[in-house]
Amino acid sequence: MRTVVDLTHCQGYAQCVFLAPKVFQLHGEEGLLYAPAVPDDQAERVRQAAAACPVQAILLGEEVSVDGR
Numbered sequence: 001m002r003t004v005v006d007l008t009h010c011q012g013y014a015q016c017v018f019l020a021p022k023v024f025q026l027h028g029e030e031g032l033l034y035a036p037a038v039p040d041d042q043a044e045r046v047r048q049a050a051a052a053c054p055v056q057a058i059l060l061g062e063e064v065s066v067d068g069r
């Protein structure tokens with residue numbers, strides 16, 4: 001699974017950071033950092049984060065990578 005955060009919409013509410021801290025991190029003034037290639041064991045957490053984002057800034061792609069990259 002891949003994820004993209006629309007940083008023009010992200011308000012830094014950090015729900016995603018609490019739900020999937022291995023994928024989303026807030027770094028002070030830099031704002032939100034994230035891993036676009038979501039590890040399989042984080043996929044469910046990222047889905048929950050996308051659902052919880054108050055501004056729907058987290059976009060998900062279900063493109064499957066065979067070798068985990």
Ligand code: SF4
Pocket residue numbers: 005009010011012013014015016017024032052053054055056057058
């Ligand atoms: S939950 Fe949404 S608004 Fe909040 S930091 Fe994550 S992407 Fe940004």
